[in-house]
Amino acid sequence: xxxxxxxxxxxxxxxxxxxxxxxxxxxxxxxxxxxxxxxxxxxxxxxxxxxxxxxxxxxxxxxxxxxxxxxxxxxxxxxxxxxxxxxxxxxxxxxxxxxxxxxxxxxxxxxxxxxxxxxxxxxxxxxxxxxxxxxxxxxxxxxxxxxxx
Amino acid sequence: xxxxxxxxxxxxxxxxxxxxxxxxxxxxxxxxxxxxxxxxxxxxxxxxxxxxxxxxxxxxxxxxxxxxxxxxxxxxxxxxxxxxxxxxxxxxxxxxxxxxxxxxxxxxxxxxxxxxxxxxxxxxxxxxxxxxxxxxxxxxxxxxxxxxxxxxxxxxxxxxxxxxxxxxxxxxxxxxxxxxxxxxxxxxxxxxxxxxxxxxxxxxxxxxxxxxxxxxxxxxxxxxxxxxxxxxxxxxxxxxxxxxxxxxxxxxxxxxxxxxxxxxxxxxxxxxxxxxxxxxxxxxxxxxxxxxxxxxxxxxxxxxxxxxxxxxxxxxxxxxxxxxxxxxxxxxxxxxxxxxxxxxxxxxxxxxxxxxxxxxxxxxxxxxxxxxxxxxxxxxxxxxxxxxxxxxxxxxxxxxxxxxxx
Ligand SMILES: Cc1ncc(COP(=O)(O)O)c(C=O)c1O
Numbered sequence: 001x002x003x004x005x006x007x008x009x010x011x012x013x014x015x016x017x018x019x020x021x022x023x024x025x026x027x028x029x030x031x032x033x034x035x036x037x038x039x040x041x042x043x044x045x046x047x048x049x050x051x052x053x054x055x056x057x058x059x060x061x062x063x064x065x066x067x068x069x070x071x072x073x074x075x076x077x078x079x080x081x082x083x084x085x086x087x088x089x090x091x092x093x094x095x096x097x098x099x100x101x102x103x104x105x106x107x108x109x110x111x112x113x114x115x116x117x118x119x120x121x122x123x124x125x126x127x128x129x130x131x132x133x134x135x136x137x138x139x140x141x142x143x144x145x146x147x148x149x
Numbered sequence: 150x151x152x153x154x155x156x157x158x159x160x161x162x163x164x165x166x167x168x169x170x171x172x173x174x175x176x177x178x179x180x181x182x183x184x185x186x187x188x189x190x191x192x193x194x195x196x197x198x199x200x201x202x203x204x205x206x207x208x209x210x211x212x213x214x215x216x217x218x219x220x221x222x223x224x225x226x227x228x229x230x231x232x233x234x235x236x237x238x239x240x241x242x243x244x245x246x247x248x249x250x251x252x253x254x255x256x257x258x259x260x261x262x263x264x265x266x267x268x269x270x271x272x273x274x275x276x277x278x279x280x281x282x283x284x285x286x287x288x289x290x291x292x293x294x295x296x297x298x299x300x301x302x303x304x305x306x307x308x309x310x311x312x313x314x315x316x317x318x319x320x321x322x323x324x325x326x327x328x329x330x331x332x333x334x335x336x337x338x339x340x341x342x343x344x345x346x347x348x349x350x351x352x353x354x355x356x357x358x359x360x361x362x363x364x365x366x367x368x369x370x371x372x373x374x375x376x377x378x379x380x381x382x383x384x385x386x387x388x389x390x391x392x393x394x395x396x397x398x399x400x401x402x403x404x405x406x407x408x409x410x411x412x413x414x415x416x417x418x419x420x421x422x423x424x425x426x427x428x429x430x431x432x433x434x435x436x437x438x439x440x441x442x443x444x445x446x447x448x449x450x451x452x453x454x455x456x457x458x459x460x461x462x463x464x465x466x467x468x469x470x471x472x473x474x475x476x477x478x479x480x481x482x483x484x485x486x487x488x489x490x491x492x493x494x495x496x497x498x499x500x501x502x503x504x505x506x507x508x509x510x511x512x513x514x515x516x517x518x519x520x521x522x523x524x525x526x527x528x529x530x531x532x533x534x535x536x537x538x539x540x541x542x543x544x545x546x547x548x549x550x551x552x553x554x555x
Binding site (some may be wrong): 003007008013017038039040042043062063064065066120123124126132 | 169270315455490491493494495498501502509510511518525553554
């Protein structure tokens with residue numbers, strides 16, 4: 001139950017109900033759809049980039065609380081970051097949600113670390129990482145549809 | 150005979166365990182159900198005492214294995230009131246049964262522009278095999294629509310028949326909605342057009358008496374693992390005349406009469422369809438599961454599960470912002486529902502933390518989700534060992550969900 005309370009703590013529920021950066025950019029540098037066939041989570045990311053810096057991220061779509069909160073938190077955390085920084089954060093984040101609590105990672109990830117509780121629910125890791133995989137595919141120019149399956 | 154269902158729960162060893170530290174409340178019986186001790190023991194007994202290959206040994210052990218295996222065929226024949234034991238074909242499950250009919254019957258009997266009728270509420274396993282066949286022979290699928298309550302639109306059904314209709318394939322009961330379809334009437338109508346009917350009984354067979362002669366269905370498929378038996382084994386029932394008209398599905402040992410490089414002649418029905426060494430232990434275990442069910446009585450099981458369904462429908466309907474998807478008049482013990490503003494997967498995770506196993510998702514019936522414009526639903530499905538306390542636990546769990554997401 002401790003795990004449950006951690007997974008659905010207030011910040012996560014709040015981000016799922018009131019997602020930040022929800023919507024679409026008018027002239028995005030990148031646009032990408034992501035799909036989690038298991039849950040039916042779907043999202044569309046629009047991203048603007050300038051000089052290797054991700055300036056704005058917007059997302060739209062529907063999904064479970066974990067996938068929406070993760071997309072919302074991601075959009076907040078990554079705006080203004082360079083590609084290199086984003087790579088490093090993605091790497092840390094992925095490790096945290098698959099392997100669980102890790103003080104060093106949590107310090108580096110800051111607010112994003114509240115998703116660490118997902119690791120206790122392996123079936124939900126795909127929800128937590130959908131937006132991240134989609135963003136990664138968008139900025140690396142991967143043309144395949146992003147699917148967590 | 151009055152059955153005390155409460156005491157039956159003790160027959161299922163798995164149900165004694167905990168799930169995330171809470172007593173397990175298993176409400177995912179549509180996916181698969183738990184096995185009684187007698188089935189588990191039978192499989193262990195088989196490997197300890199009777200294991201040998203069947204239909205070929207000249208020694209006592211092999212004869213014993215063959216006898217036990219074939220005994221299950223006869224048990225199944227009586228269980229579903231088939232006319233002949235050789236109308237019972239062992240397959241891996243409902244899925245393989247449907248694929249067998251599509252590939253063996255369909256490929257030899259259907260041609261370009263022929264039509265295969267299925268419904269909106271089918272499980273993917275009663276959609277995709279027909280789509281694959283349709284692609285192979287140039288046939289078309291016709292889809293019987295369903296109503297907002299989740300029932301077959303019978304007027305639309307009758308109007309879909311054309312001179313090109315070659316097959317109706319329909320679920321006896323829907324795994325996503327719980328609807329029990331009026332298959333006897335649907336079969337009668339199909340037969341007035343000389344169209345054979347395959348019934349996908351995966352969700353009906355374990356929950357009610359089934360009489361294939363009374364239904365007059367041409368094919369009926371079901372899986373052992375959804376009927377308290379082992380995984381990996383299932384049944385295709387087919388009318389003798391139809392099975393006789395069908396070529397083998399797979400080639401190999403046991404399905405032949407004689408083999409030379411010039412020509413192979415095939416074994417008779419049902420062995421023609423049972424190439425290779427089958428899941429002998431699975432078949433024997435399934436026979437024991439059926440004896441267990443027979444002892445309780447399918448009528449009693451149906452009545453018990455209807456009580457649970459009524460109780461759960463009443464309790465769940467009282468939860469604010471909960472909507473039941475699929476409110477057909479005739480249902481098996483399956484309740485699909487959604488909660489306003491909470492995704493089914495989040496509900497599933499919260500319930501899991503309370504020890505409750507339910508299914509959240511599209512239930513391998515994506516066209517049903519599309520019909521109701523939902524990405525997914527939560528599904529609770531009952532088995533003979535469930536009781537009202539399980540449903541009370543579900544309700545408490547759902548209240549916790551609403552507290553978290555208020
Ligand atoms: C209605 C229906 N048909 C067919 C199947 C397929 O059964 P199996 O996977 O055992 O072959 C299922 C399983 O969920 C089902 O619910």
